[in-house]
Every structure is written in C-alpha cells, then in structure tokens.
Amino acid sequence: MITLPMVISDLKPYLCSPFTFPKTFRELRGIYLCDGEKADDPSMIYVGTADSITRLLIRGSIAENCVLISAGNAESLQNAPKRNVILIVTSLPLTSLYNHLSQSILRYDEWKTLLTKNGGKGIKPLLQAARKQFQISICLLTSNLQPALRSIQEADEAYMDVGSKEFLENPDSPFQTLVGQLNHLTPNAVISTSRKNGYVFSLIPITQNHTVLGYFLACTNNSTSMLENVLYVMAPIAARLMLEDEWYQTSKDTFQSLAAQFLGDTPEDLEQLERKLKQLPNHPKRFMRGIIIRSIDDDGFPLPIYPQELRHFCHELQALFPSDLVALLDECIYIMTSDDKPDAPITITENETFSSLLQQYHAYAMVSNPSQRLQGVRVLFFQCFQILPAAVAIRFDDELTLRCLRFDRYAPYYIIRLCEQAASNEMGINDILYLCHPAILTLTRYDRAYNNNLRDTLFTFLMNDRSISETSRKMFMHRNTTIYKLNKIQELINDNLENPYTRHQLILSCMIIRYVEQYQHSPFQLPPLESSLLRK
Numbered sequence: 001m002i003t004l005p006m007v008i009s010d011l012k013p014y015l016c017s018p019f020t021f022p023k024t025f026r027e028l029r030g031i032y033l034c035d036g037e038k039a040d041d042p043s044m045i046y047v048g049t050a051d052s053i054t055r056l057l058i059r060g061s062i063a064e065n066c067v068l069i070s071a072g073n074a075e076s077l078q079n080a081p082k083r084n085v086i087l088i089v090t091s092l093p094l095t096s097l098y099n100h101l102s103q104s105i106l107r108y109d110e111w112k113t114l115l116t117k118n119g120g121k122g123i124k125p126l127l128q129a130a131r132k133q134f135q136i137s138i139c140l141l142t143s144n145l146q147p148a149l150r151s152i153q154e155a156d157e158a159y160m161d162v163g164s165k166e167f168l169e170n171p172d173s174p175f176q177t178l179v180g181q182l183n184h185l186t187p188n189a190v191i192s193t194s195r196k197n198g199y200v201f202s203l204i205p206i207t208q209n210h211t212v213l214g215y216f217l218a219c220t221n222n223s224t225s226m227l228e229n230v231l232y233v234m235a236p237i238a239a240r241l242m243l244e245d246e247w248y249q250t251s252k253d254t255f256q257s258l259a260a261q262f263l264g265d266t267p268e269d270l271e272q273l274e275r276k277l278k279q280l281p282n283h284p285k286r287f288m289r290g291i292i293i294r295s296i297d298d299d300g301f302p303l304p305i306y307p308q309e310l311r312h313f314c315h316e317l318q319a320l321f322p323s324d325l326v327a328l329l330d331e332c333i334y335i336m337t338s339d340d341k342p343d344a345p346i347t348i349t350e351n352e353t354f355s356s357l358l359q360q361y362h363a364y365a366m367v368s369n370p371s372q373r374l375q376g377v378r379v380l381f382f383q384c385f386q387i388l389p390a391a392v393a394i395r396f397d398d399e400l401t402l403r404c405l406r407f408d409r410y411a412p413y414y415i416i417r418l419c420e421q422a423a424s425n426e427m428g429i430n431d432i433l434y435l436c437h438p439a440i441l442t443l444t445r446y447d448r449a450y451n452n453n454l455r456d457t458l459f460t461f462l463m464n465d466r467s468i469s470e471t472s473r474k475m476f477m478h479r480n481t482t483i484y485k486l487n488k489i490q491e492l493i494n495d496n497l498e499n500p501y502t503r504h505q506l507i508l509s510c511m512i513i514r515y516v517e518q519y520q521h522s523p524f525q526l527p528p529l530e531s532s533l534l535r536k
Contacts, residue, residue, distance in 0.1 A: 178203035259327035284338035300389030439493035440509035
C-alpha cells in the first residue's frame, strides 16, 4: 500500500506538468498497467504510456478520482478530454516508472510495519516508534494547533521545545513559519516544510473522513524527503488511532466532528451519532435536508481552491445561516438545514446573498430531499455530492443562471449515473445508450446528418406538457417552425405521443443522451439513417 502524497513526493524529480488532487491520505493498494480501456478501481494506481492513458481518457470506463500516471511523451495528453481523475504526467519510461512505484510501495509497507510492529494501541506508542526507528522528534497537536502528546529526542529539545511560549508564539520560530505556510499552501500541497539551524521541520494535518483531527509537528537533521515520507505513512495510522484515544474522545462534540463520522465510508453507530446530533445546542428540527457545496466549473469539473480561502468561505456561510449546521470536509462544505414540516418551502435557491457567495468562490450547491433519520440524510448528502457536477453541466434551460440546484429536479440523472455504474460492473462497458428508446436515436442521427435540433425540440415539447407556444418560446422559434419540426418528428419516429408511457421513455432517453454528451463529453457513433428516412 501507499498514500497519494507519498507517491507525489517520490515522483517529484520526474513530474512534467501541474496537477491537482484531493487532499486525501487514502491508501492505494497497488499498481495496474493501463490497457487504455478501463480504470474502475479507485484504490489502485494505473500506470501506462501517454498513448494508452489518452485512449482511456477519450473512450475508457473510469471510476471517479482514479489515479492515472503517464510515462513520458506528454504531448499526446494535451488534447485528451478532461475527466474527474487524478492525472500525473512523468518523464520516466514505463518500465522505470513501474519499478520506481513498486519500490515506493515496498518502502511504505516496510515503514508501516516498523511503526506498528510493537502492537501498542494508541497514539503515544506510534510517536515513540517514530522517534526510535527514524531518529525524529515528533509532537501531536490538536485541531487548533495546541500540543497534546510528544516524543522528543534529547538532542533536539533545544530546537523542538513545544512546551515553551517562545517556540509556539514567536513569529520567527519554525512553528509559526510552518503555520503561516499551512495557511497559504497551494491546492496541491498537503504538508508545510522549512529549514532552520540545520534542522528540517514539517507540519502535516491528520484527517479522518476528510476532516482535520489534529496535526503532526516533526523535526530531524536528516533529509527533507525522508521526514515528509515518514509523516505520509504516519498520518493515516494516526487518524485511526486518535479516535480511540481519551484526549480526543473527551473533546466536545460538534457538527464538524459528527459529520466527519456519519459521512464516512463505514460509520459505526448511526443511532448513537443521531442522539449526539440532537444534543447539540443548535440541534436540527424533525425533517432534515442536506446542502452540498463544491467548487466546480460550468462543465462540472473540480476547481482547485486554496485551503485558507475555503475556510473563509465556510465562515461566511456560518454567518449567513446561523440557525443551520455547517461542516467543512475535505474540499466540500456540508450544510444541514431543517424544518418541522417535510413540505416546507425551499427558499435558499432564490437567496441572492447565497448566490453571490457561490459566484464569488466559483462554487455550486445542491439541496437534497428531506429525511427524518440520520441514515437518510447520509444517503441524501451522498446523492447530491455525486450528481452535482453532472447537474451543473446539464442544467435545464430555466436554471442556467442558478448556482443552487435542487436534487429532486435532477434525480433522473442520478438514476442514469447508477445505470452507468451497473453497466460498467456487470458488462465491463459504460455505454448506456442501449437504454435509449430507438426513436431518440433516430432523431439524433437525423440531427447529425442535417445539423438540426429535432431531438431537443421533442424534449422541450414533452417537458412543457406538449405546449407548442411554450416550446416555441423556450426554443426561440416561430410557431410555424415548431409545428413543422413536430410534424417531421412524428414522420420519423411514428410513435404515439398520447401514450404516457411512451412519453416517459422518450424523456428519459433524451436525458441519457444529454448526460453522455454534456457531462461525459463522450463521442459516440450511431449507424447512418435508413434510406427511407433521408430527406427528399
């Protein structure tokens, strides 16, 4: 196994281009050679030539946040489509890249064994093992940067005096230098490092389920890369151990800490977390909704954002919605709003101050359906997180200027996304056009052959209760033009639009193609029109 920051650290001399990746210490299990067709396991590293990575990005089946590492010849990647992946381009030949990563994984596993071999349970034995095995001095800090536990080598006490006010508060101290760097890290950085008096000092956050539990402050007179890599190994171990330590458990529950637990991959006891949620001073009312906020562009791709800027954004939202619960996890902001009634009007989508804040930070938001139970809210948050990028890319015509969307309007696209995943898992393909009604594929072929928009005309017509005047208004067409196109559609598809089941199939099929074209940006081939359908 290995963590992504350690991969980046080991490849630093060979990196060819800028990259962005989530600030996560999730462990990657190993290496796959990329075949250009599929990368469906986000727990693995996919390495390949630039050509195979390019083929994968163009037409392959890729899980979100998969790690792709390209070997040499970065030119062919310049025209590859953007996908929601972690793409790293190196100058190493493929064989050298594979061997280099294999050695990094072996070293990670070896160091992890050294740090945990004594079987000591808790954070203190971990710090002691790091001091003994790697000759470093290390201190665990709380989430507000106060010393909690330490293991200092005698020779380092003069340089790592974490108990003194001078060390913690002097603007010229290594500690304050690191804190200043941490607040201004680039979106790609996860650790701050400085040198003083022949020592290397590093400060790294410890995260669990994307929230900061504390920090490691460490120093050594050895190399910078060694210290950073030791901390990259220790951070995920510490995150698991800290939740069992008394000093962390006795800290006061907040929505931030509870959200980090119930939104995690495997929450242990949702009923207990729900009881703690109801004990908060600003506890939610009976029916809860989730609001997810992400920094993404108009095509649904993630945008990098500085940590300090993201924290400031979160504070502004807390001030704007003082009666709601707000948490910042990784690079997303979660808001829990609530009401006594399930059908209470949703007014946040029209809140101009909220929309201006979203615009200022290049962010979009999505409001979930309501739920009475925390289990339901967890699912609702997850749904909004997954479909928000696609919803932004596919927005309905009447929501093109909105920054805050509602899940209930885009739920069909979430179902389409699940169908895409099922096709990938069960059949090894992500081609969901097989779900489309044949009539919609016929209209798509016609539009491509004659540069027309019959499919969009039909979709708008059906979405507006088959109103010709409303379709004309929204399509910016003369009424007679709309009538002509609808007659042409009827001629091509020969389906009964009076049948509600047929109308439902046609609408869903239009949505599938919009998802493929506008969000996946995936080119797809269709057989040519039959000669009987060609224009006279």
